[in-house]
Each structure stands twice: as C-alpha cells, then as structure tokens.
Amino acid sequence: MASDKAERLLNLYIMLLAQTRFVSKQDIRRAHYADYPDTERGDEAFEKAFERDKDDLRELGVVIEVGSLDAFFDDEPGYRISTDTSALPEIRFEADEAAVLGIAARAWEQATLARRTTEAMRKLTAQGVEVDSARLDLVPPSLRAEEPAFDAFWDATQKRRVVTFDYKRPGEQPRKRRLQPWGVVRSSGRWYVVGHDVDRDAERVFRLSRVQGRVSGVGKAGAYDVPPGTDVSAIAANLAPRTPDVEATVLVRQRAGVGLRRRASRVEEDVAGPDEESGWDRLVITGPGSDLAGEVLTYGASVVVEAPEELRADVLARLQAILEQEGVTR
Structure with missing residues (x-):
C-alpha cells in the first residue's frame, strides 16, 4: 500500500x-x-x-x-x-x-x-x-491531534479492526456506531475518520470532535480490506464544506515555513517579529480560512498570524483547546 x-x-x-x-x-x-x-x-x-x-x-x-x-x-x-x-x-x-x-x-x-x-x-x-x-x-514533533479519539482510530486503521463508538450530531442524542475504519484524514481544519458503516452497510465519514467517550475495538485484527483505489482524503473533502478564501498576513521565522513560502504572493524580509531568537519575514498567502488555520498550527512557534483578525482568533482558539485538553491553564 x-x-x-x-x-x-x-x-x-x-x-x-x-x-x-x-x-x-x-x-x-x-x-x-x-x-x-x-x-x-x-x-x-x-x-x-x-x-x-x-x-x-x-x-x-x-x-x-x-x-x-x-x-x-x-x-x-x-x-x-x-x-x-x-x-x-x-x-x-x-x-x-x-x-x-x-x-x-x-x-x-x-x-x-x-x-x-x-x-x-x-x-x-x-x-x-x-x-x-x-x-x-x-524533524521535531509539532502539535498533536487535539481530538482524544485520534489515536484509537489511527490504531484501528493500521490493524484493520472494527471499532464501536458513540457519535453525536448537532441537535441529536449520541448514537452507537460500528465502523470498519479506512483512514484518518484532516480536511478543512478538522479531523475525520473514513470507513464502512457496518450497520448501515455504506461508506461514511465521521468528524472526530463529535465522537463521544471511548472508541472500542471489536473482534480480531485484519477483519476487512480497504476497497482498492480508495482515496480517504477525497472522500472527506467532498463531505466537508469549503470555507471562503481569505488573504492572510503571517510572520515566519527565517529558514522555516517552506510550504508557505512556496505559494506566498508577497514576501517582506527581515521584519520585526515577536521574539529575537531568529530573524523574521512577513508573507502574504491566500487560501480557505479553516485550512490556513490548520496549516499555521503545524508550524508551531515558527509562524504567527498578523491578519485577518478572524484567522488569528481561530488559531488562538485551537491552541487554547489543546492546552485545556492537556490540563494546562493560563
């Protein structure tokens, strides 16, 4: 594979x-x-x-x-x-x-x-x-997936093992689901698990943030095969709504943020940054707001959002959620 x-x-x-x-x-x-x-x-x-x-x-x-x-x-x-x-x-x-x-x-x-x-x-x-x-x-570690269910679903995809979990849609009570997970993927700033819903006998996508409680493995490993040609990223992208594009201004440490630099429409070198541990550059990039927030987070302390304020607030809110999950208070 x-x-x-x-x-x-x-x-x-x-x-x-x-x-x-x-x-x-x-x-x-x-x-x-x-x-x-x-x-x-x-x-x-x-x-x-x-x-x-x-x-x-x-x-x-x-x-x-x-x-x-x-x-x-x-x-x-x-x-x-x-x-x-x-x-x-x-x-x-x-x-x-x-x-x-x-x-x-x-x-x-x-x-x-x-x-x-x-x-x-x-x-x-x-x-x-x-x-x-x-x-x-x-190759230092970056931010971990913020959803508690991430590890359980990732492990199940590697072992090809059926899992059960409670899933809550907005405005509904949690329901028990059984899934043959094919893959875990990030799309539009969210983590999803893609697989075959055993009870409904159909392909389904579940957002990890809506999983309630523990994810439990059922039966033996190697219980199923992923259909040939399955693209879990494409499946998740088709079901996840795409947010409008925004133009963002970000500060990036020098010698960092290669992916952002490749598609920046404008680069201003040697600008003042939030610290003096390294030099900083200012980049202007364009993309879906939720995607940009997730991308910025992968660079950790090497990228800081200056504008727009909505994107900056989204990044800060996700960081705060991670801190709260880890039991860190500020």
Missing part, C-alpha cells in the same frame, strides 16, 4: 539521520526492513526495496551519503544522512502518502507512530551502531 511506502520512507530517513557514522546495508536491513512484509521474501526483494527507497528520498532532495565502513578498506559501503546537507523540503506525494507523512510529522513523539523507528534504533544500538537522537532535531 502507498501508506506503507510513505511510512517506510519517513522511518528510513529518521533512522539514517540519527547515525553518527556510516551504517552497512545489512545492518539497515536487520534494523529497519525486517518489519515490512514485502521485504521479507529474500535478498532480491530487499535490494529492490532499498534501492527504490533511496531513489525516492533523493528525489525529495535528501542527501544520502555513501562512504567506507573501515578507514583501511573500502569494499563495503555504508550509508547515512548528514544533518548539514539534509532537511526535508516540501513533500509531494499521492493523497494517502501525504496524509501518512503529515500525520507522522505532526505526531512524531506519539508511540503509535514512532514504534517502528524506535525499534530500529534499538536494534542498531544492540549491533554496536552509534545513535545520536539529538540529530533528529531536524
């Missing part, structure tokens, strides 16, 4: 970035590829997957260094990613690949998404490979 590929690329990037020296191909295979079924079929399958993954990362602008494992012998090459030359640019994948990468980047510190990479790090350390977690500052 495309989502497996996207997850594997991100984890390979993080694993190679954390190395202080060159790592052999076989060490990488044992530490990273053993958990992916399509590379367990033998040497040829692994070689093809590894070469393809390296090419895909290089197409994204990642510099993979190749060097000798031994200063006196150069017969076996090793691999690593240098922190001096590597920083992920704007990533362009298919819809489901982009969703996986976006979620993983936003929630790196959550164990549900970091498990495979953490296990790979442990295996490399056991093999005597030096790992420096400080080198992962290039």
